[in-house]
Amino acid sequence: MKLPSALLLLFAGSLAQAADGVQPLEALRDSAIAAVLAQAAPSARAEALALDERLRLPACAEALRAAPEPVRGGQVRVAVSCGAPASWTVYVGVRLTDIRPVLTLARGAQRGEAIDAGLLVPQERDIASLPYGYFSDPAQLAGRQLRRPAGAGSVLTPDMVEGQKLVRRGDLVTVVGRAGPMEVRSQGKALRDGAAGDRIPVENSSSRRVVEGRVTGGGLVEVRL
Incomplete structure (x- = not known):
């Protein structure tokens, strides 16, 4: 040979x-x-x-x-x-x-914009050169929004996204108080933005008392009695 x-x-x-x-x-x-x-x-x-x-x-x-x-x-x-x-x-x-498909922005997007399938496009990138992480599955971004503006082609990283705000500061919300099987509902004003699972302060519309509760849905905050 x-x-x-x-x-x-x-x-x-x-x-x-x-x-x-x-x-x-x-x-x-x-x-x-x-x-x-x-x-x-x-x-x-x-x-x-x-x-x-x-x-x-x-x-x-x-x-x-x-x-x-x-x-x-x-x-x-x-x-x-x-x-x-x-x-x-x-x-x-x-x-x-290490070349793999990662999720990038199909177009420029603004802070607070909801992330959906139309905003995402997979592109092959070297993940060894992505020190801040990446996403590969659109399901990982369900219910998320942009934390800051980003241009077309930007690789989405965990620090660029956050949970969609289901409650905004100043919104009138329903406060659901729970104690075992008992449930009490009242109205209040959100004092801070909140995504699902976030704990935010709410001012009771009647008593003006401020309580802290967990955002459970659009306009819903749950507190423990």
Whole structure:
């Protein structure tokens, strides 16, 4: 079998380094890549960044150890080390990519705009370069709205969305007081915006007493008696 000349040169270079008692740099890169991929999703790909070819390390007599640091902006620094016969550590940079479909905005949208299927479009992006997270399933955004304005093509992240406000400050709401099977209803004024599950203060329209309750629906706030 005839090998490509470039591969022969690389193989010959590695053999020469090993024969000279010098650690082949390719082994460092391979160890770094393997360590990164072991912690990544099956769809991820990794590429080691270039090392200084002038680097000459004593050949390691044991298996190399590789410890990746947290991913930052799609890049990982990996500490590759040897314990014998000489102890040394080299940091190898690895570029990580993981292309997957994520949900983006089909058009520009304003703060407070409800997120529905017409506002979403899936696009392939490198999730390794999305440090603030992403959404892949429209069901994850049901009942959500934008927390701030965003342009077309923006990747939706958890900090960009919030629950839709079912109650607005100043709204007249129905306060449902519960104590076991007993239920008492009264009217009140919401003193703060609230999404489903939020606790907000409400001023009773008759007594002017302020109570705190949980938003359970449009114009509905539940309190415990």
